[in-house]
Amino acid sequence: MANVKNIAIIAHVDHGKTTLVDKIMYHCQLFRENQNTGDLILDNNDLERERGITITAKNVSVIYKDTKINIIDTPGHADFGGEVERVLNMADGVLLLVDAFEGPMPQTRFVLQKAIDLGLKPCVVINKVDKENCTPDEVHEKVFDLMFELGAEEWQLDFPTVYGSAKNNWMNHDWKDEIDNIEPLLDMVIEHIPSPKIPEGNTQMLITSLDFSSFTGRIAIGRLTRGELKTGQQISLVKRDGSIVKSRIKELHVFEGLGRKKIEEVQTGDICAIVGLEGFEIGDTVADLENPEGLKTIAIDEPTMSMLFTINDSPFFGKDGKFVTSRHIRERLDKELEKNLALRVNATDSADKFMVFGRGVLHLSVLIETMRREGYELQIGQPQVIIKVIDGVKCEPVEEMTIDLPESVSGKAIEMVTMRKGEMLSMEAKGDRMVCEFLIPSRGIIGMRNQLLTATAGEAIMAHRFKEYQPLKGGIPERQNGS
Numbered sequence: 008m009a010n011v012k013n014i015a016i017i018a019h020v021d022h023g024k025t026t027l028v029d030k031i032m033y034h035c036q037l038f039r040e041n042q043n044t045g046d047l048i049l050d051n052n053d054l055e056r057e058r059g060i061t062i063t064a065k066n067v068s069v070i071y072k073d074t075k076i077n078i079i080d081t082p083g084h085a086d087f088g089g090e091v092e093r094v095l096n097m098a099d100g101v102l103l104l105v106d107a108f109e110g111p112m113p114q115t116r117f118v119l120q121k122a123i124d125l126g127l128k129p130c131v132v133i134n135k136v137d138k139e140n141c142t143p144d145e146v147h148e149k150v151f152d153l154m155f156e157l158g159a160e161e162w163q164l165d166f167p168t169v170y171g172s173a174k175n176n177w178m179n180h181d182w183k184d185e186i187d188n189i190e191p192l193l194d195m196v197i198e199h200i201p202s203p204k205i206p207e208g209n210t211q212m213l214i215t216s217l218d219f220s221s222f223t224g225r226i227a228i229g230r231l232t233r234g235e236l237k238t239g240q241q242i243s244l245v246k247r248d249g250s251i252v253k254s255r256i257k258e259l260h261v262f263e264g265l266g267r268k269k270i271e272e273v274q275t276g277d278i279c280a281i282v283g284l285e286g287f288e289i290g291d292t293v294a295d296l297e298n299p300e301g302l303k304t305i306a307i308d309e310p311t312m313s314m315l316f317t318i319n320d321s322p323f324f325g326k327d328g329k330f331v332t333s334r335h336i337r338e339r340l341d342k343e344l345e346k347n348l349a350l351r352v353n354a355t356d357s358a359d360k361f362m363v364f365g366r367g368v369l370h371l372s373v374l375i376e377t378m379r380r381e382g383y384e385l386q387i388g389q390p391q392v393i394i395k396v397i398d399g400v401k402c403e404p405v406e407e408m409t410i411d412l413p414e415s416v417s418g419k420a421i422e423m424v425t426m427r428k429g430e431m432l433s434m435e436a437k438g439d440r441m442v443c444e445f446l447i448p449s450r451g452i453i454g455m456r457n458q459l460l461t462a463t464a465g466e467a468i469m470a471h472r473f474k475e476y477q478p479l480k481g482g483i484p485e486r487q488n489g490s
């Protein structure tokens with residue numbers, strides 16, 4: 008049987024991930040000679056490009072030198088933190104793709120940190136060395152510094168690197184030595200990314216993500232850690248709470264190229280999709296029928312923010328979209344709930360209003376924009392954070408926030424964060440830029456990105472992620488400029 012390598016790919020938008028994956032697939036001859044390869048196969052959606060993040064993760068798989076390489080895409084933003092952790096769970100290593108001109112960007116820090124904490128082996132690709140005035144050696148050094156800063160261990164800091172130009176279809180160990188293929192990159196993956204460790208024992212597969220098809224219903228995706236999985240096999244599902252439900256596998260798929268292939272038996276260590284499991288959730292283990300042993304489950308993000316979705320009842324309804332009734336919106340939200348895990352929807356006292364709970368402003372606004380682009384008309388209320396009572400004390404969500412900006416405007420940003428009840432944790436000069444870290448209530452982050460961009464002439468890069476619930480921090484002044 009073929010070897011398997013499971014790698015997650017981490018890249019800032021526009022650093023060339025799509026182009027590179029496209030070239031990898033091309034090299035591994037997924038295309039027939041006559042097929043049109045003019046368009047990129049893995050293409051970002053408009054929203055991802057505008058926001059500079061990957062929202063929907065796509066898996067692809069290729070065969071190279073008798074080894075099956077599963078390439079797992081990672082969402083780039085911290086609002087999708089739970090998803091990042093889950094998908095990284097399926098990988099043994101990561102491919103960090105960095106632009107030779109721009110260097111590593113703060114938005115990728117979060118995912119890289121998770122990968123390092125999980126003990127994954129990093130391999131680095133420095134792309135776009137064809138760009139004028141690029142500095143591949145300095146970028147390599149910056150990547151090293153970043154990993155060091157994130158607490159990488161020695162064996163992780165000892166990462167291999169290839170340089171090249173995905174656009175021009177080459178990668179090599181030396182950026183001054185242009186060749187005509189990307190094999191050094193694939194060889195690096197084969198040589199340095201560990202193969203899955205297969206422990207002794209019976210069937211175990213942790214369900215780490217899910218998919219939905221209107222024909223077959225929910226599909227469970229995960230990596231077969233040990234034991235076997237066959238079509239028609241009876242299994243036990245070990246639920247998050249330890250209870251056990253028996254079920255049967257109707258169909259099994261593995262990833263192949265851009266799609267999936269139906270198979271009879273999954274090779275241990277490979278990533279697969281199970282059709283026909285009843286009543287499963289993310290974090291459940293598919294285990295042996297007679298002697299089931301559950302795997303350590305994984306965290307599912309709790310929502311921290313809510314927004315009220317209402318049908319458009321203004322006199323102008325129907326102008327922008329074709330789906331305008333509450334039934335349309337209800338159905339669309341139900342569909343979203345099938346795969347958008349951190350989302351919750353509650354009915355309200357009005358049939359035309361839905362309270363939607365999500366991970367943060369970004370998580371919810373991505374959904375809103377997607378729905379609008381699909382032709383739904385909605386009115387949206389102000390975002391509200393979710394307050395919880397913990398041990399009799401009212402608590403609110405608090406986030407870690409990093410702002411990377413030119414030193415000359417850092418004073419303004421710090422003032423803005425402090426007004427919003429943020430506390431500075433650290434501040435560090437990096438060339439002519441400053442990287443400041445804060446702890447700030449989620450409440451304070453609402454509406455901040457635009458204000459910050461205005462105050463810094465568009466120069467600030469801000470990233471934040473939920474940390475924990477903490478006692479309420481007191482009032483945040485309303486905006487003073489009246490706009």
Ligand code: GDP
Pocket residue numbers: 018019020021022023024025026027051134135136137138171172173174175
């Ligand atoms: P993604 O957002 O990370 O998936 O990036 P894409 O693959 O879509 O690439 C973003 C842009 O960078 C596109 O315009 C590509 O043509 C360009 N690009 C990708 N690789 C290279 C490269 O090696 N050199 C140069 N100069 N441009 C590249």
